[in-house]
Amino acid sequence: MLNDLLPQNDSPIFCRVSINNDEKWVHGIITYINMEKNIAEIFLSAKYFKSYFNEGSKIVVKSLDENIETLFSGSVSKKVISIRKQAITIQINKVLSYNNQRKYERFRVNYPCRIRYEENVSYIASISDISLGGGLIHSDDLFEEGKNIGIDMFVTPKITISFTGKVIRRIADKKGGYNYGVQLVDIDDANHNLLFELIEYLQTQKKHLAQEWKMFNRLKYSVYAISIFGIFLLIFIVFASKAI
Structure with a gap:
């Protein structure tokens, strides 16, 4: 920079x-x-x-x-x-x-998810950021690095996005649980379309912030312009009144 x-x-x-x-x-x-x-x-x-x-x-x-x-x-x-x-x-x-080694932009989220770690065994966790290439998952349970896990991400009560991810990183947090960096390795077409739509929605939220910033700047400069015009108008009125 x-x-x-x-x-x-x-x-x-x-x-x-x-x-x-x-x-x-x-x-x-x-x-x-x-x-x-x-x-x-x-x-x-x-x-x-x-x-x-x-x-x-x-x-x-x-x-x-x-x-x-x-x-x-x-x-x-x-x-x-x-x-x-x-x-x-x-x-x-x-x-x-x-x-930057990431191919895809990550977005902050807070969704509950289910981890399918072993056959007929699942765990409740949460996913705190997501991209088209994977995400960051928090869980109190211990998962092995390098292991493939099934993930069901509950976006809404009616929308669930399911995919398979590989645990590429595990970091213990201060609360006694673990943060897992997960790389997406397999997803079917229907779930990929849902994930793509979710990413598009999250991108629009970021664009709203940029729009708020632009509107704030426009308002600020408009106030400056009006203030300067008011000062010149006041000076003009003062000199005009003295000339009369």
Whole structure:
């Protein structure tokens, strides 16, 4: 990344943000980052400002710019929601950049799922992100790395997406369970179509954030223009009244 990064309106740099190691990630847009000063600014939807973000909170940010995925952590030094700005300022403590090895974009979700690990044996788990290439699953049960597992993801009471995945990574979490990185290895046509439709839906949610950002900027610049016009109009009226 560049030392000073100001993305254009038609090319936002999306990111995902987690507060205080919360498993809930929210989408944002990086509007400014300065690696020399260890400062970043992130635009976020207004609905998160009241309760989710507090000054001093620890924060982790994942961003993807072209083929580089950047992970950095720090703390929220300021949050501002006004006509001029709708963003949090982050004091960066640690940065880790690496080449992106993923072929597919991942999306944050929170769906229950069933793991078919052995014949006639199944386990209840949850899936926290999904892509066309796999996902991240949390379970209290221990599964072997390299093992193929059946996964039934319950998107709604009426929609279930089933596929076979390979456990390629297992990481113990602080709550006593495990996070599993699962690579999709087999899916039939009907379930692939359902998964594709789900990914398309999740992409539209991200586009809504980009649209909110554009509308916010347009409103901000419109207010600036109206303010400047009002100042000139006031000056004109003052000079006109003196001339009379």
